[in-house]
Amino acid sequence: MTKFISFSSDISNIELPKKFDYPYNYSPHTLAKIATKELQEYLSSQTDFTHNFGIKNPDDENTLGKMFGILVVQQQDGILGYLAAFSGKLAETTQHKHFVPPVFDVLDINGFYPKTEEQLNTLNSEITLLENSTEFKKAEKIYQRTQKIHEKLLSEEQTKIKQRRKLRKESAQQNNQLNINEEFYLREYEVYLLDKIEPLKKAYFQLKNKIDQLKEQRANLSAWAQQEIFKQYQFLNVENKTTNLLTIFKDSTQNIPAGAGDCCAPKLLQYAFKHQLKPVCMAEFWWGKPLKTSIRKHQYFYPACTGKCKPILTHMLEGIPIDENPLEAQLKEEKEIEILYEDADLLVINKPHDLLSVAGKEIKDSVYSRIQKLYPNATGPLVVHRLDMSTSGILLIAKSEAIYKALQAQFINKTIQKRYVALLDGVLKEGEGKIDLPLRVDLNDRPKQLVCYEHGKKALTQWETIEAIGTKTKVYFYPITGRTHQLRVHAAHQLGLNTSIVGDDLYGKKSDRLYLHAEKITFKHPTSKIEVSFTAPAPF
Incomplete structure (x- = not known):
């Protein structure tokens, strides 16, 4: 069992988790954090391979960061250790002594693909x-x-x-x-x-x-x-059932994503099941230079992706007790909506954080559903614009379709002014500026967004510093466009402010909440035609 790594740290007094992590939204267990620290110490000092991660020379265009993962496992005799993995290739190969092998090694010289690749290259030459x-x-x-x-x-x-x-x-x-x-x-x-x-x-x-x-x-x-x-990507689970990528994605509306099965989590679980090791907890982290598209920061933890990994892990984790999705637990908490203003035409409300603006596929509780109950005779879509579930602050509610359309027109024409307050997890060098980074959805990891100059939609944000608070900075955000996760990505991305919003579990680090609040809105009342402003001070 050459890939089983014994802990060098003392873990004798650490209690084991009762269930395995929910892979797509979790905070790493203490054991996973210790294993991660040991793996990162290895990466900092190893001489087993040569790969330029761009840690010391981030401006070098030839550098490349990499996702790594650990899986804490328990042998049949009860001894704890961990496995390590990297996504895709590392130093132009898929096999390294410190890491578990791939589920299927496309680069195996004795396999069918190198020979097929030779044939393809010959055809290309001809x-x-x-x-x-x-x-x-x-x-x-x-x-x-x-x-x-x-x-x-x-x-x-x-x-x-x-x-x-x-x-x-x-x-x-x-x-x-x-x-x-x-x-x-x-x-x-x-x-x-x-x-x-x-x-x-x-x-x-x-x-x-x-x-x-x-x-x-x-x-x-x-x-x-x-x-x-x-067909060769054959995935095991704890019940010793095997299935391949064709079967896993047969009912998917999209093609099998490139690199499916080569991420850390499937590799780690595959090795554990093949060697009768019990999965205890896991963690995946980024090591090296950030990407130019999706947000990846050195040493930050990231959950498994939903596009490539979720269909695979659904099979691989079958039969293993899994923690509840923390997000669902948060959404079950009762949160009150504060009405800031009301007249015959509209409402101005203060949405609490961790409440959906409109119902999702699984979660029905939302601003829309609650307003619908409070005002059963109201017509139209009601919710004029949206805030991320994790974002708190001002939302406009229309009581009729005509008012909804009139307010929507102001959003489309960009005559409505909005101001957000955010607490950033870092110190900014400048006092104000503008961020212009086009955004699109990450097809392999919805609902995350990424920067894309080819297919992204234009996204503009103005910002200014309010005050520095120790190692953090409170800022105003003025979104000129209204793209999904715009402020969160513009804050966290290396080409934006390069410091995530405190509590951003998608693009930064978890906390008690996302410290982003829609504080002020100014618009022309559709009936009176008078410009009005409303403020809901940030609760942080």
Whole structure:
């Protein structure tokens, strides 16, 4: 059992968790934190491999951070230890002595894929050679050039005939037989041009068909290899049941994500089940330079992703007692909505943190459902805009569809002014600024957002410092656009403020709450047309 690592720290007085962590939202157990600390000490001093994580040289474009994970396990004799893993490849290989092996090693020289890759590379070379050959380029050029000339000649003849017919019509000298002769002439001329170009077409398509056949052969081989890889990823669980990626994702609306099965959690659990080790608790953390897209910070803990890992882990953790999702526990707590203002048209409320604006798939309690009960005769969508579940503060509620549309128009036209207060987990060097980072959803880890200049939507935020409080900073945020998680990502991302909001369990570190509050809103009342402002002071 070469991958079982014994604790070097004294853990004799630490109580074991009663259930395994809920993988997608959890705070690491004390044992997991100790194992993480030991693994990080190893990473800081190891000489087993060479990989530039970018810790000492973050400006180097060739550096790459990496996700690591530990799984605290118990042997059948009761002895505790832990396993370590990394996501994907490390130092251009999938195998390292300190870490568990992959579920399936695509790079295994004795496996089928390296041989298949050789075949694909050979096909690529043949295709490139043929496409760039003088013979093919010459045949293609002559055929296409002649084809254009013939098209032009045929078009000119058609134009001449149309002009002659027009003149005959204008002079009242219509001649049906002449029209028929011209049609016959056009068809004959077209056949003549086709016959003339046929040898050139044949020479070109003989070469092109050969290239197309090679491309089809390459596509078929690549598709077969991909399906074969999916079959080879065989995942165990505690009940010794095995299933593969094709079965796991068969009912998914999306394709099997790239890298599925190569994350830390599946690797760790696979090794544990294969060697009769009982999973106790786990933790995954980022080591090295942050990413340019999704938010990953050095030494921060991150849960398993929902897109790639959740379908796999649902199978692998079957039969193991799992902790309740902490989020569901938070949402079960009764939280009161404070009404700041009310008239015949609308409400201005102060939403507590950890309450949904509108109902989710599983959680029905929300601002919308409560307002609906309080005002059963109100029409329209009611909730004019939204706040993240974790964010507290001011929300506008419309009592009719007409008022809803009027307020929505102000949001669309960006005439409504909003101000948020946030407590950041760091000290800022500047006093104010603007953040311009386009955002889109992380398809592999919903509902998280990431920065994407190719497909992201424009997202703008102005900010200013209120005060520094020790190692933290209180700021005002003025969102110019209203993207999902905009303020949270703009705060945490390295190209933004590079310091997450305190308590941000998605992009930073957990705390008693997310320290983000929608404090003030200014808008034009849809009925009176008078500009009004409302404030709900931040509770922190």
